[in-house]
Amino acid sequence: MTDTLVVSTRRRSWAGWKFVGPFMAIFALVFLAPIGYSIYLSLYKTRLIGGTSFVGLDNYKQAMTDANFWSAFGRVSLFLVVQVPIMLFIALLVALAIDSGRLYGKAFFRVAIFLPYAVPAVVATLMWGFMYGTQFGLVSNINDAFSLSINPLGADLVLASIGNIVTWEFVGYNMLIFYSALRVVPASLYESAEIDGAGALRIITAIKLPAIRGALAIATIFSIIGSFQLFNEPSILRPLAKNTITTDFTPNLYAYSLSFAGQQYNYAATVAIVMGIITMVIAYVVQLRGTKER
Amino acid sequence: MSTTVQSSGRTGATAPPRIKRRKPYRRDQRRSATLTLLTGLVAIYSLIPLIWLLINATKTQEGLLSSFGLWFDDGKFAFFTNLRDTFTYGDGVFVRWLGNTVLYVVVGAGGATLLSTLAGYGLAKFNFVGKRAVFATVIGAVAVPGTALAVPTFLMFSKMGLTNTPWSVIIPSLVSPFGLYLMWTFSTQAIPDEMLEAARMDGAGEFRTFFRISVPLLGPGIVTALLFNLVVTWNNYFLPLIMLKDPDWYPLTIGLNAWNEQAQTAGSEPVFNLVITGSLLTILPLLAAFLLLQRYWQSGLAAGSVKE
Numbered sequence: 001m002t003d004t005l006v007v008s009t010r011r012r013s014w015a016g017w018k019f020v021g022p023f024m025a026i027f028a029l030v031f032l033a034p035i036g037y038s039i040y041l042s043l044y045k046t047r048l049i050g051g052t053s054f055v056g057l058d059n060y061k062q063a064m065t066d067a068n069f070w071s072a073f074g075r076v077s078l079f080l081v082v083q084v085p086i087m088l089f090i091a092l093l094v095a096l097a098i099d100s101g102r103l104y105g106k107a108f109f110r111v112a113i114f115l116p117y118a119v120p121a122v123v124a125t126l127m128w129g130f131m132y133g134t135q136f137g138l139v140s141n142i143n144d145a146f147s148l149s150i151n152p153l154g155a156d157l158v159l160a161s162i163g164n165i166v167t168w169e170f171v172g173y174n175m176l177i178f179y180s181a182l183r184v185v186p187a188s189l190y191e192s193a194e195i196d197g198a199g200a201l202r203i204i205t206a207i208k209l210p211a212i213r214g215a216l217a218i219a220t221i222f223s224i225i226g227s228f229q230l231f232n233e234p235s236i237l238r239p240l241a242k243n244t245i246t247t248d249f250t251p252n253l254y255a256y257s258l259s260f261a262g263q264q265y266n267y268a269a270t271v272a273i274v275m276g277i278i279t280m281v282i283a284y285v286v287q288l289r290g291t292k293e294r
Numbered sequence: 295m296s297t298t299v300q301s302s303g304r305t306g307a308t309a310p311p312r313i314k315r316r317k318p319y320r321r322d323q324r325r326s327a328t329l330t331l332l333t334g335l336v337a338i339y340s341l342i343p344l345i346w347l348l349i350n351a352t353k354t355q356e357g358l359l360s361s362f363g364l365w366f367d368d369g370k371f372a373f374f375t376n377l378r379d380t381f382t383y384g385d386g387v388f389v390r391w392l393g394n395t396v397l398y399v400v401v402g403a404g405g406a407t408l409l410s411t412l413a414g415y416g417l418a419k420f421n422f423v424g425k426r427a428v429f430a431t432v433i434g435a436v437a438v439p440g441t442a443l444a445v446p447t448f449l450m451f452s453k454m455g456l457t458n459t460p461w462s463v464i465i466p467s468l469v470s471p472f473g474l475y476l477m478w479t480f481s482t483q484a485i486p487d488e489m490l491e492a493a494r495m496d497g498a499g500e501f502r503t504f505f506r507i508s509v510p511l512l513g514p515g516i517v518t519a520l521l522f523n524l525v526v527t528w529n530n531y532f533l534p535l536i537m538l539k540d541p542d543w544y545p546l547t548i549g550l551n552a553w554n555e556q557a558q559t560a561g562s563e564p565v566f567n568l569v570i571t572g573s574l575l576t577i578l579p580l581l582a583a584f585l586l587l588q589r590y591w592q593s594g595l596a597a598g599s600v601k602e
Contacts, residue, residue, distance in 0.1 A: 013423075015500060019416025020428060023409040023474065030466045031435045034446040041446060090336060097333045102326045111588065112337045115344065118580040120529035122547040123573040126554055127343045130350070130566070131363065138346070138363040172340060180592075232531050236551055239558045259445045260536065272442035280438065 041269035059270035068248040069271055073278075075159065076250050080227040083163040088219060091171050095178035096204060110179065114172035121169065121232040128165045129240050153241040162233045170226070174219045181215035182208060221283045228279045231256065251275045344577075351376060351574045355567045376571040383568055390542060391549035392575075395528060397460060398545055402467030403523035410470050410523075411516055414477025415508060419490060432471055448536050462537035463545070467527045473519040480515030481508070517590035521583060528580055546576045 045055040063069055094113055098106045116124065131138040132152040139152055152161040189207050198206065209216075231252040238245045247261070248254040251271060259268035342364075349366060350358060354375070357367035380388050417425065447466060448457065456462045485508050493503040509516070531547045538544060541552065550572050557564030584591070 013421075016416045016420030016422030016425065018500065019412045019420065019504070020422070020425075023413035023469065024428060026409065026465065026468045027432065027435070030447060030469055031438070031443065032431070034443040034450060035435070035438060037450055038442065038446040041449070094333055094336050097329055100329070102324065102329050103333055104325050104327075104330045109333050109337050110592075111585065113333075113340045115581060115584070116340050118525055118584050119344075119577050120531065120547050122529070122531050122551050123347075123577055124343070126550065126569060126573055127347055130570070131343065131346060141363055168340065168343065171336070236531075236554075239555050255442075255445065256536075259448075265445060265449060268445050272445060276438045276442040 038269045038273055041266050042273050045266050059267055060274070062267065063270050063274050066271075069251060069254060069274075072248050072251045072254050073275075076227055076230050079159060079163060079230065080224060083166060084220070084223040084227060086163075087167045087171055088174055088216075088223065090167070091174035091219070092178055092216075094171070094175045095182060096208065098175075098179055099182040099208075100200070110176075114176050116169050116171070117173040117176075119169065122236055124169050125165055125233050125236040128161070128168070129237055132161055133240065153237070153244060155244045158237075158241055158244045162230070162237065165233050166226070166230075170223070174223070177215050177219050178212055181212035185211040217287060217289075220286050224282055224286065225279055228252075228275060347570060347574050347577075351567075351571045353567060353570075355564065358566055358570070372567070373571075376567050377575075380568050380571045380575065383565065387541065388546075388549065388568075388572060388575075391544050391546045394460070394543060395545040395547075395576075398463050398467065398530070398534075399524060399527045401460075402464045402527040403520065405464075405468045406470040406473055406523045406527075407516060407520045409468060410473030410519060411477045411509075411512065412504075414474050414479075415481045415485075415504060415512070417474075417478050418481035419485065419487070419508075432474065435471070444532060444536055451537065457537050458539050458543065460543060463530065463534050463543075466533055467523075467530065470519070470523050470526070473523055476519050476522075477512070477515055480512055484511045484515065514590045514593045517587060521587060521591050524583065525580060546572070550576065 042059050043054060043056060044052050045058065046052045094109070097103055098110055103109060119127075134140050134143065134151055134153075139150060142148065143150055151157065185208060189211070190203065193203050193207055229252055230250045234245050234249050234253055235256070247257040252275070255268045255271045255275075258264045258271065262268075346364060349364060352371050352373040353361060353367045354370055354372045357370050357372065361367040416422075417428065451457050451462050451465075456465070489507060490503060493507055498506070529547060530545065531551075534543075534545050534548050538548065541549070544552065550569055553565055553572065554569045556562050557566060
């Protein structure tokens, strides 16, 4: 990233800090300090008797064999490999459709599909939660009409139901990232493809997709981070599905309940760090794969 | 100064200069009904919950339970009653939450936009000691899941006596790595180095040059960053959830969830009609902002994606 920097002819000096300084000061307070504090916390343990003591990597050893943590991790991994591809695929198709210039009313579609992004996760989850409800709501209407007994908040469907909410919230956002990238593909590329007599599908696979490779990688990384951090939707749905959405449903929900219900701050910090490291490694691998083979 | 701003007459939107927009070069594309229909399905999926919300905001608590979800409750149109009840229920606590949200958004999102504009510009246009370190730290830290930071931030703020005050929500909102990225790419492209050189030759100070020359050129980028910061702070849930205990400091998102959970508590009255009307009121300002400012953020995003 740094190699693309274009810098004025001025000598290196401290002047830039006048602009960058304020951002970095707050950044240090709300990003760097908590990361450091988190690492510190994860190396200690507070016991009812004996107080707080240094325990080295004990908390990490505990996390490695913590069945609750790994089942939560497995759940968000499953979510990741199913929900993210579906969402990004739909987003890509819509972006390509809008960019193709073959739609009636493309401005409407661009805005309509993007709108859910502006809806808070709380409101999105409450709305879908009401619609999922088997007492009232759309699902109960459908069940009555076709004598079904679908329960979107039951054990086998609840993860898919959360996936639907997340997809609804972010399809438009990802579509816009792809569409913005498509808009700046140089016209000369299309002109030469035209001369070669390439069809629409060929133009997509040979020109458009390679051209927006960077946008695809960024959207994938954001979605991976989002999936591993899954918290808001299950946490807000929980009152409606107490039995299926447990307090250790996702790693984040688990860390949250550990600290705020169980006062186990040290172990919660450890769980958060382990999740952070896993996320960083996977995001890094995706970034490598996304940027090579140009 | 004014000569540097290209205005696209009709709306007055400032077009980012030096960005080569793809010419509307098209083969004689024929519009496709099939493709429109398929995209229409995704549009319907996107809009149905919003239509559901709009319809159900007109129902009473009883009507919600008894009528079909995607149509109005016969005879009873309770929208205005719901509206009044939403604003007056619990001594008008909804108004308080709305005010809190506005406070967090104005100071948080406004401050975040200012800081990331300054910093993005600084990174794009200055060569300074430690610049590489700044890039490395910010990019590295962004990969750390935000919620992983929540617990230690809470404990730190708790020791500093900041929890349960507006500062605990505002301070973390002031940092927007996405805004920084956007303003960095935007500054690199939209501000010609020669123009800055010329201003410096004339003896203008750095900040004067920034505000008089650069800010007008950064217009669409700033609006885009502001809108996205607005969404993040307006919709913030996790951070206020852990930081705030006192309902008087709740933003709308936490307040609505508290109303929703109230129904689950034994003995208290369910107010789903107020949750639904309150939800509608919560999303309207953001939907309006996005619809009204389309021209700005769409050009801003396109410019931001050049670098990707």
